[in-house]
Amino acid sequence: MATKKNTKKTPVKSNTKTQNRSFMGKVMRFFFKLFLWGFGLSIFFVVLFKFVPIPFTPLMAIRAIENTQEEKEVYLNHDWVPLEDISMNLQKAVIASEDGNFLRHNGFDFKALANAYESNQKGKKLKGGSTISQQTAKNVFLWQGRSYLRKGLEAYFTVLIELIWGKERIMEVYLNSIEMGNGVYGAQAASEYWYHKDAKDLTKYEAAGIAAILPSPRRYKAVNSSSYVNRRKDKIVRVMRHVGKIDYDKKPE
Known part of the structure; x- marks a missing residue:
């Protein structure tokens, strides 16, 4: 079968x-x-x-592309120098202008963020609460913009550089990488461009002039400045007196 x-x-x-x-x-x-x-x-x-030393940043590439598209001259002035060759006046000026709690926080100033949020909610002039650490993370590793993805990556890199670099290196990278004029990046290039001298020789008022234009360095001028920028310079110089001695080895609170 x-x-x-x-x-x-x-x-x-x-x-x-x-x-x-x-x-x-x-x-x-x-x-x-x-x-x-x-x-x-x-x-x-x-x-x-x-x-x-960081030779090039995403922002430098973006500005070069923008100028090419607008048929403008592609100008890049960037000269890396160690932190000891950057005037303490400029170090104090950017702390006074950009991040008063730089030496005391661990990368994020939540009080400044809350104040910025409250100010923006009231319809006042749009302002951010980014610390020097956050700005450094963005300038070196990321692109410009306000997306949640970029902000998340910015927070991630901020934590990394705070843990691995420390405050002194963050300040050194910040002052050597940030945009300080049209095609001008870093303290040495800015000092030569605006004042025809080395970054180590900046006076208090000259340092305040560079710090004063950081919110919009392609719009404002550190010399022959508008009344708005001159008021910012005066305020920064006053605040610099209260910054005190900068001790990068001290642990953030």
């Missing part, structure tokens, strides 16, 4: 579900590997830039 063969077929739906799970697994593995690569590269570059 012939044995009847089992001709039962596997349901199509079962195969489809298996294929879907396999596809989703591949997608998840891809994104997990992408995350690991991104994490590893971020750590690598943060450690590297703790010791190596």
